[in-house]
Amino acid sequence: MAEHRSGQWYSGTDRNAYIHRAWMRRGLSAHAFDGRPHIAIANTASDLTPCNAHLNEVAESVKQGVYEAGGIPLNLPVVSLGETLVRPTAMLWRNMAAMAIEEMLRANPIDGVVLLGGCDKTIPALLMAAASVDLPAVVIPGGPMLNGTFRGRTLGCGTDVWRLSEEVRAGTLSEAEFLQSESSMIRSRGHCNTMGTASTMGLLAEALGMVLPGLAGTPAADSRLLERSHETGRLAVEMVAARRTPSSLLTRGSFLNAIVALAAIGGSTNAVVHLLAIAGRIGVGLTQDDFDATGSGVPLLVDLQPSGRFLMEDFFRAGGLHAVLREVRDLLDPSALTVTGKPLVEHLGDGEIWDREVIRPRAEPLQTHAGIAVLHGNLAPDGAVIKPAAASPHLLHHRGRAVVFDSIEDMHARIDDPGLDVDADSVLVMRGCGPRGYPGMPEVANMPLPAKLLRQGVRDMVRICDGRMSGTAYGTVVLHVSPEAAAGGPLALVRTGDFVILDVAARRLDIDIPADELAARSPDEATVSAYAKPRRGWERLYVETVQQANTGADLDFLVGSSGDTVSRESH
Numbered sequence: 001m002a003e004h005r006s007g008q009w010y011s012g013t014d015r016n017a018y019i020h021r022a023w024m025r026r027g028l029s030a031h032a033f034d035g036r037p038h039i040a041i042a043n044t045a046s047d048l049t050p051c052n053a054h055l056n057e058v059a060e061s062v063k064q065g066v067y068e069a070g071g072i073p074l075n076l077p078v079v080s081l082g083e084t085l086v087r088p089t090a091m092l093w094r095n096m097a098a099m100a101i102e103e104m105l106r107a108n109p110i111d112g113v114v115l116l117g118g119c120d121k122t123i124p125a126l127l128m129a130a131a132s133v134d135l136p137a138v139v140i141p142g143g144p145m146l147n148g149t150f151r152g153r154t155l156g157c158g159t160d161v162w163r164l165s166e167e168v169r170a171g172t173l174s175e176a177e178f179l180q181s182e183s184s185m186i187r188s189r190g191h192c193n194t195m196g197t198a199s200t201m202g203l204l205a206e207a208l209g210m211v212l213p214g215l216a217g218t219p220a221a222d223s224r225l226l227e228r229s230h231e232t233g234r235l236a237v238e239m240v241a242a243r244r245t246p247s248s249l250l251t252r253g254s255f256l257n258a259i260v261a262l263a264a265i266g267g268s269t270n271a272v273v274h275l276l277a278i279a280g281r282i283g284v285g286l287t288q289d290d291f292d293a294t295g296s297g298v299p300l301l302v303d304l305q306p307s308g309r310f311l312m313e314d315f316f317r318a319g320g321l322h323a324v325l326r327e328v329r330d331l332l333d334p335s336a337l338t339v340t341g342k343p344l345v346e347h348l349g350d351g352e353i354w355d356r357e358v359i360r361p362r363a364e365p366l367q368t369h370a371g372i373a374v375l376h377g378n379l380a381p382d383g384a385v386i387k388p389a390a391a392s393p394h395l396l397h398h399r400g401r402a403v404v405f406d407s408i409e410d411m412h413a414r415i416d417d418p419g420l421d422v423d424a425d426s427v428l429v430m431r432g433c434g435p436r437g438y439p440g441m442p443e444v445a446n447m448p449l450p451a452k453l454l455r456q457g458v459r460d461m462v463r464i465c466d467g468r469m470s471g472t473a474y475g476t477v478v479l480h481v482s483p484e485a486a487a488g489g490p491l492a493l494v495r496t497g498d499f500v501i502l503d504v505a506a507r508r509l510d511i512d513i514p515a516d517e518l519a520a521r522s523p524d525e526a527t528v529s530a531y532a533k534p535r536r537g538w539e540r541l542y543v544e545t546v547q548q549a550n551t552g553a554d555l556d557f558l559v560g561s562s563g564d565t566v567s568r569e570s571h
C-alpha cells in the first residue's frame with residue numbers, strides 16, 4: 001500500500017521523524033504512526049460564531065467514527081466567521097478564511113479532512129480551501145436551528161427581523177413588542193432556519209456531492225446529526241483509501257446539479273458568488289449566466305421563508321433535500337459523483353415527500369420557473385442578478401426615476417428624510433457596496449424603504465445595488481451589479497432623476513439615456529470619495545486583488561489550486 005501523505009512526517013528513524021512523532025505523543029501511541037490515515041477535522045466552532053458553537057460536539061462524533069474505521073482524528077480549529085457579529089461584513093473575510101484554511105491543510109501532516117461549517121461564509125470558505133488543496137474532503141453542515149415561536153406565532157430568524165423592524169418603522173408594531181420577540185427567535189443551537197445562505201449552502205454542498213447523502217438539512221439539535229457525523233468520520237477514512245478527492249468529484253455536472261437544487265429549493269442569491277468561487281478553485285468553467293440558463297426553467301418546490309411560509313425544521317420533516325431532488329431527478333447530471341463514490345442520483349431512492357404543503361410535487365410547483373435571473377444592459381455590462389421568486393410580480397417590468405445613494409451612510413442619512421423626492425414608482429439605487437468599494441460586498445442591497453412610503457402602505461420598490469442581499473431578505477432587488485461602481489462600472493454614472501428600466505423577462509437592466517450622453521459622463525467627486533481606500537493589512541490586499549461578483553469575488557491570485565504538495569522541512 002502506498003504510504004500516506006502523513007508518512008512524510010512520521011515514517012522513518014531519523015531525527016525529523018522522531019521530532020514529529022514525539023511532539024504528537026500526548027495521548028497517541030506508536031500505533032498512530034504505523035501508516036493509519038490522519039484525518040483533520042477543520043472545525044469552525046467558536047463562541048463568536050453562535051451558529052457554529054455546537055460543532056465541538058459534532059467533532060467528537062466524527063472522531064469516534066474516524067477511530068472506529070482505523071484512522072487518527074485531529075481537531076483543527078480554523079478561522080470562523082459569525083455573520084451577525086464580524087465587521088464590516090463577513091464576506092470581506094471569506095477569502096481570508098479560505099486562504100488560511102487552505103494553507104493549514106497543506107502545511108500539516110494530514111491525509112484527509114472533515115469540514116465542519118454552518119454559518120453563511122463558513123461552508124463556502126471550507127469548500128474553497130479544500131478544492132485548492134485537493135485532499136479527500138467531506139463536509140458536515142452543522143444544521144439549522146429549530147423553529148422560533150413568539151406569542152403562538154412561528155418566527156423565522158432573519159426574515160422576521162426584517163419584517164418586524166419594518167413594522168416598527170411603519171408604526172404598526174411597538175418597540176416594546178419588537179424587543180420581546182428577541183429572546184424567542186433563536187430557539188436552539190444551529191444556523192438560521194430560513195432558506196437563507198447557511199441553509200442554502202449546506203444543501204448545495206450535498207447537491208455538489210460533498211456531504212454524506214441525507215445529512216444536509218438535519219437540524220443542529222436533532223440526534224441524527226451526531227449519528228451521521230459519526231458515519232462521516234468512517235467515510236473520511238474510506239475516502240483516503242480510495243483517494244476520493246474534490247477534483248475527482250466536482251465536475252461541471254456537479255455544479256449544474258447544485259444550480260438545479262438552488263432553484264428548486266428557492267435558495268439564497270449568495271450561492272451565486274460562492275459556487276462561482278468554488279468552481280474557480282477546482283478549475284470548472286462555470287459562469288454567472290449558467291445560473292440563468294440551467295436554473296430559471298426549474299420549478300420552485302419548497303415553500304420556505306424568506307419568500308414562503310415554512311422553516312428548515314419543517315423542510316427536514318417533510319422529506320428534505322432528497323425529496324426535492326427526486327422530483328427533479330431528470331434535470332440532474334446522472335454521472336456526478338458524491339463522497340460515497342456513487343452518483344448523486346443513486347442516493348435519491350429514499351426521497352419521499354411527507355408534507356406537500358412544505359415540499360410540493362413537481363406537478364404542483366409554487367412557481368413553474370424559479371432560480372436566479374441574470375440581467376445585462378448598459379447599467380450592468382457584466383451582469384446583475386435578481387431572484388424573481390422573492391420579488392413583487394408587478395415590479396418585474398418597471399421604468400422608474402432613480403434616487404441615488406453613494407454609500408450605506410448616505411442612504412441611512414437621507415432615506416427617511418420627509419423631503420426626499422421619492423415615490424412608489426422610484427427606483428432606489430445604491431453604489432459603493434461592491435467587493436472593492438465597501439470593501440467586502442455587504443448584504444445591503446435590500447435597502448429599507450422610505451418611512452413616508454411605508455406609512456402609505458408601500459411594501460416593495462425596485463432597488464439596485466452592487467452589493468449582496470441577505471439570503472433571509474426579500475423584495476424586488478437587483479444585486480451584484482458588475483462591474484461595481486468602484487471598479488469603473490456605469491453604476492457610478494447614474495444620477496438622481498435618470499430613468500432606469502428593469503425588464504426581467506427580457507433580462508435587461510438599462511439607464512434610459514442616450515449612449516453618447518452616458519459615455520460622456522464621469523463619476524461625481526462625492527461618488528468616488530465614498531470608495532474604501534485601506535492603507536494596510538488584509539483590507540488593502542483584498543481591495544487590490546479582489547475580482548468582481550460575476551466571477552465569484554475571489555482574490556485573483558487564489559483562483560485555482562496548489563494541490564497537497566508537501567513543503568520542505570525546516571528542522
Ligand code: FES
Pocket residue numbers: 051082083084118119120158191192196198
Ligand atoms: Fe449564522 Fe444566519 S447568522 S447562519
